[in-house]
Amino acid sequence: MFIGHYGPSFLAKRAEHAIPLWALFIAVQLLDVLWGIFVLLGIERVRIVPGFTKTNALDLYYMPYTHSLPGALAWALLAGVAYRLVSRSGRGGVLVGAAVFSHWPLDLLVHRADLALYDNTAKVGFGLWDYPLFTLVLESALVLGSLALYMANTHTLMGSKRYIMPVFVCAALGVQTAMAFGPPPSSDSAMAVTALVAYALLAGTIAWLEKGGVSEARMPGGV
Numbered sequence: 001m002f003i004g005h006y007g008p009s010f011l012a013k014r015a016e017h018a019i020p021l022w023a024l025f026i027a028v029q030l031l032d033v034l035w036g037i038f039v040l041l042g043i044e045r046v047r048i049v050p051g052f053t054k055t056n057a058l059d060l061y062y063m064p065y066t067h068s069l070p071g072a073l074a075w076a077l078l079a080g081v082a083y084r085l086v087s088r089s090g091r092g093g094v095l096v097g098a099a100v101f102s103h104w105p106l107d108l109l110v111h112r113a114d115l116a117l118y119d120n121t122a123k124v125g126f127g128l129w130d131y132p133l134f135t136l137v138l139e140s141a142l143v144l145g146s147l148a149l150y151m152a153n154t155h156t157l158m159g160s161k162r163y164i165m166p167v168f169v170c171a172a173l174g175v176q177t178a179m180a181f182g183p184p185p186s187s188d189s190a191m192a193v194t195a196l197v198a199y200a201l202l203a204g205t206i207a208w209l210e211k212g213g214v215s216e217a218r219m220p221g222g223v
């Protein structure tokens with residue numbers, strides 16, 4: 001799962017407007033950001049096997065630190081506590097922690113059985129990546145549904161930027177679809193770098209959109 005992960009970030013933002021969306025964009029992908037770094041450092045491993053699933057070529061055979069259940073819980077706790085300390089908002093900390101953990105159950109839906117319940121063993125995954133159309137519909141529904149809920153509760157001081165948000169999300173969805181039908185990545189490190197650049201670009205773009213006031217809370221009786 002890629003773009004579908006951003007659904008929970010819009011829901012968390014809707015629940016607590018004080019949390020910057022760019023921080024939530026990083027939170028929901030934190031496990032993958034760490035995965036990219038750990039693959040580059042040789043701490044976690046992935047094999048590129050063309051045709052491994054019908055959606056991508058990733059044999060994710062060793063990622064106990066980022067994508068095991070205890071690993072995901074630990075990173076969620078750490079991120080939640082860190083946000084709590086920085087923002088002094090207990091509610092914000094809980095929501096950021098929940099956003100980080102949301103990555104794991106969503107990955108559980110699409111991954112083959114490569115998510116360990118402990119260390120690098122007892123692996124689970126429902127394998128929806130083998131049903132590309134269903135995966136695409138699921139991810140689109142997740143991100144667009146959450147975005148619609150979030151936008152229904154916001155207004156903007158700079159009206160034009162408001163409508164860039166759904167265009168931006170749809171463009172990201174289009175890029176993901178195109179990549180699913182494109183050639184597999186040339187190597188594990190190329191895959192890791194591509195993923196890290198994509199997460200940085202998405203978080204950077206959302207920070208720019210947010211700067212325009214897209215995330216302003218709708219005030220009672222406001223426009």
Ligand SMILES: [Zn+2]
Nearest residue numbers: 031032103107
């Ligand atoms: Zn993941």
